[in-house]
Amino acid sequence: MAPRANWKGFLRLSLVTCPVALYPATSESEKISFNQLNRQTGHRIKYLKVDADTGDEVPNEDIVKGYQIEKDQFIEVTKEELEEVALESTRTIEIDEFVDRSDIDPRYLIRPYYLRPDGKVGHDAFAVIRETIREMEKVAIGRVVLTNREHIIALEARDKGLIGTLLRYPYEVRGEQEYFDEIQDVKVTKDMLDLAKHIVNQKAGRFDPEKFEDHYESALVELINQKRVGKVIRPKERPKGENVVDLMDALRKSVGGATADAAAPKNPAKKPKKASAGQKEMLMPIAGKKPAKEGAAKKPAAGPRRKSA
Known part of the structure; x- marks a missing residue:
């Protein structure tokens, strides 16, 4: 069965427009998940939506959204009122600008999606936009509404389609100063740096997610x-962290250990999962x-x- 699209609409670059569909590029459904159980009976726990004051269960049709302005004071907002705030990006991804991939701070990345033409029409226009992004080696920046919120989306060419990565807004990203200011200024000697670089060179490889x-x-x-x-x-005994007393000695031992690991014969029958x-x-x-x-x-x-x- 074909995957279900999270969003359908149009992709537009100036006057070039095509219908597209957006699909999640990742999934966590393969991971083990747990249910909450009643220890006494072994039955699953069921969550009910109840009135915080009366304790009565409230049916979905009687539940509305509200914004808290003060304690126990809310401004109610109806579904119809929210629909009136509908933006153009609800149905159209308008490409606003093109940037270099290196310009995008990793802290702004949220999650990736696959973008492909929706239906049998618009493949030519989609190909023009995709190949322009690919040939220019740029990332297209646009906007899209998902889960009732407008997101910035970064589009990159991938094979015959596009990868769209949702980006955070600046107010969602915390500054590093409050976390890094108390880190001590330490002078790293050339000898230590050379030994550390040697370890890195011995462990150098190519990123392959299949190995992990x-x-x-x-x-x-x-x-x-x-x-x-x-x-x-x-219960198993947990590994104990050891405090490094002599950093230079630890680096030398690490170099020796890395050399031994590199020299050890690898089992050809063992394949990465x-x-x-x-x-x-x-x-x-x-x-x-x-x-x-x-x-x-x-x-x-x-x-x-x-x-x-």
Whole structure:
């Protein structure tokens, strides 16, 4: 089934316009999620919308939005009034300017989306806008309304489509001064810097997201599998951080350790896990990423649905 668009409208560059659809480029649905349960019964917790004063449940049709101006004083705003504030960016992404990618501070980045033509028409106009962005090596800046708020969106060419990244407004970004002002001014010697650079060169590589594994997610899968077969969960000893007394000595030892790691033969049979496929594969039999040594061969006996350590 084709993914559902988060937004549909038009992309416009001056007089060039085409219908487009916006799709989320990322998903967290593969991650393990937990429900809240009643410890006594094992039943799920249900949330109700209730009047804060009377405690009575309020149906959705009687709930309106309100802006608090003082304690217990609100200005009610209706759905119709909010629709009157509708901006052009509700239906159209107007490209306002083109900037260099390096000009965009990473703190302003929120989340990426895929942008593609919507329907069978407008592919020519879309291609013109996409290839102009690509050839100029620029990022197109526009505006779009999502979840009832207007966002800045940065458009970049990607394959046959566009990547649109939502950006924060300046008032949403905190300044670094209040966090960095108390950091001490330390003079780093050339010898220390040379040793640190040597470590960096030994560990230099190319960013490949396929190499990375979500260790916490894997640990959750293992925990669930162990509890499913009735294994007693015992706390593991946490690693202890060590205070570095001699920084120069620590750097020298790090260089030696990095050299040993680089010289050690790598197991050709061991392949990096694919982050995109890992979670579903691990949870299919819920036996985890590797067969459990205890109880994996035997099917657990039927019993209560809720288990505890």
